């Protein structure tokens with residue numbers, strides 16, 4: 001028998017936009033990745049990966065990977081391209097960008113998000129390039145800025161509990177979060193706590209995979225979390241379950257909060273939340289009594305008009321009961337702020353390169369900023385004093401805006417502009433790439449260097465390339481390096497290699513670089529119970545009720561809901577949320593056959609009462625619509641499994657799961673055909689889950705039972 005080829009293991013990091021930021025062991029045989037597994041030594045990864053990333057090799061070697069530069073031959077959006085050489089593509093792109101920048105650099109817009117969270121392949125070399133060009137700045141608000149800014153307003157930073165300590169909590173509120181889908185390594189700790197006798201409560205409109213494994217599920221209406229938090233405070237105050245000493249020493253402005261909360265009786269909040277007053281009374285009693293009590297908040301609950309205020313209110317709860325005194329008490333939404341000062345952002349991104357274009361930063365002269373959530377409208381705007389110059393070129397990397405940005409009809413219109421010069425750096429021909437003039441083949445995490453911070457733990461992470469780039473793929477950093485050369489940028493920073501940038505991404509006084517190099521990860525030095533004695537990263541060290549410029553937090557109703565917009569609700573009475581699908585990551589992995597097969601097709605979960613009122617049965621094709629557009633999905637009424645459980649939807653709320661690629665949708669659309677571009681109260685973020693719709697049985701839909709049987713057979 002021939003001896004098998006030797007295998008080697010390369011240390012990597014999962015690049016995806018997920019709190020878990022796992023440490024990877026990538027097994028390579030004869031230059032090919034044969035396995036991607038979790039690092040057993042890394043404490044939070046604990047040797048396990050989610051179903052998606054354990055398929056990372058399938059994604060990397062996907063036959064549809066874009067492996068050579070492409071130039072458009074069809075109409076915008078058609079997705080017809082011809083191969084082109086790298087030199088020809090880059091020469092042409094550089095000359096187009098140079099011509100626009102010579103007239104008006106702000107007419108060029110980079111559009112990027114967290115397709116990779118890498119500090120090098122994200123806003124590393126790319127940011128240097130855009131700063132040197134003087135392009136419009138992008139406000140990266142599509143996911144987390146409502147909650148993020150709310151944490152900064154309250155605690156002074158995006159900081160919180162260590163995820164490991166949830167294992168020791170006695171009560172865990174899993175609030176606007178579905179960790180079984182979106183953060184499975186946190187769930188691991190929650191289960192340890194559960195086995196040790198802790199109570200788990202899930203606060204989520206949807207009976208999620210997580211909700212059904214908790215002791216209690218509180219199915220409130222979308223966007224009502226602020227009211228729930230205020231009523232919990234009401235109860236904590238009137239039954240005196242407060243930690244007066246902690247409040248006295250470490251909370252600034254409690255009296256104003258007290259006054260506000262006393263107006264929110266459980267009955268008043270119950271009407272807003274669509275739940276029983278008794279549930280709120282009981283929740284507050286338990287939260288005020290359990291030690292240690294922890295809250296795992298996630299971004300799902302802040303994608304509504306009042307998302308920022310809701311996070312501010314919830315973030316104050318652990319301060320009122322002194323939960324921070326113990327390491328297993330407090331709250332975790334993001335740990336990203338712990339990396340401030342540890343990541344060398346100024347060196348990685350070089351914002352000082354704007355100065356030659358705009359003058360001294362001290363004088364406040366900066367390019368205009370475009371909010372990525374309003375890209376649909378902004379691509380269609382003409383020049384005006386308020387807006388600035390019309391957008392003439394957009395360069396997209398690490399994002400798929402045509403699928404993920406709200407109000408798709410407008411986004412598609414914007415990207416369909418024949419006079420817009422569009423370059424997309426991608427692995428695949430996504431909905432966005434279909435609109436490009438040039439598609440440039442990018443490397444995946446297995447093929448390039450990177451360094452990573454995290455937002456769900458406090459380990460600095462390194463990623464080494466396991467294999468050579470496939471085909472003609474180049475890393476994002478290499479593509480921007482090459483473009484910089486062609487633009488005539490001579491600053492030495494454009495010569496830094498990917499490896500130099502990855503190894504230089506962290507401050508050596510804050511991260512043990514030798515350990516990072518040796519193990520692939522290194523823990524930041526942060527106290528076990530960081531706020532046991534206050535010490536919040538605010539100027540006063542206290543948690544703030546009355547944040548500068550924001551006032552005292554309050555309940556802010558949705559733009560669209562039965563209570564806040566009754567006239568609209570007569571036509572569109574159902575609240576639609578569109579939370580993550582388990583087998584996708586935003587719109588990534590939708591094209592991986594095994595994962596798409598697991599999701600089947602776009603579905604709409606509905607309550608049985610709402611379904612039967614519309615003549616909709618399990619498995620029917622339904623049309624979901626509002627004034628912005630419509631999309632098709634398969635109705636799921638009774639819960640997906642045949643486990644006899646109730647369905648996942650509460651009355652009045654429907655769930656269009658996952659961000660499907662439009663081209664895999666039945667009619668070439670996805671749930672974002674229905675969402676709008678209005679922004680949150682704090683953080684200028686997207687309000688994906690603040691959306692009223694109507695649902696009807698789609699014309700020509702075969703009888704439900706037949707389709708249901710066919711779907712079941714296919715699964």
Ligand SMILES: Nc1nc2c(c(=O)[nH]1)N[C@H]1C(S)=C(S)[C@@H](COP(=O)(O)OP(=O)(O)OC[C@H]3O[C@@H](n4cnc5c(=O)[nH]c(N)nc54)[C@H](O)[C@@H]3O)O[C@H]1N2
Nearest residue numbers: 176177178182206222223298299300301579580584585586
């Ligand atoms: N498998 C998978 N994992 C993911 C992602 C994915 O797409 N798929 N996305 C990643 C990304 S980008 C992020 S930002 C993170 C976190 O992503 P999040 O969007 O926070 O995702 P979830 O943890 O699924 O939590 C969302 C939960 O909030 C609920 N929800 C919706 N509206 C409300 C509301 O008004 N109030 C309350 N209380 N709950 C509400 C939803 O029903 C859902 O169960 O997850 C990451 N992980």
Ligand SMILES: Nc1nc2c(c(=O)[nH]1)N[C@H]1C(S)=C(S)[C@@H](COP(=O)(O)OP(=O)(O)OC[C@H]3O[C@@H](n4cnc5c(=O)[nH]c(N)nc54)[C@H](O)[C@@H]3O)O[C@H]1N2
Nearest residue numbers: 113114115116143398399400404425426442578586587588
């Ligand atoms: N309706 C609705 N819409 C949503 C959400 C929702 O819950 N509901 N969630 C929102 C949230 S939380 C987020 S974070 C956004 C996410 O939106 P995006 O940040 O756009 O995330 P993805 O859809 O995963 O697309 C990332 C793209 O980057 C590419 N990519 C990955 N790595 C690299 C690389 O190294 N180089 C290059 N050039 N490309 C790379 C991937 O192939 C993928 O196509 O979507 C938002 N949209």
Ligand SMILES: [Mo]
Nearest residue numbers: 017142143144
């Ligand atoms: Mo996100």
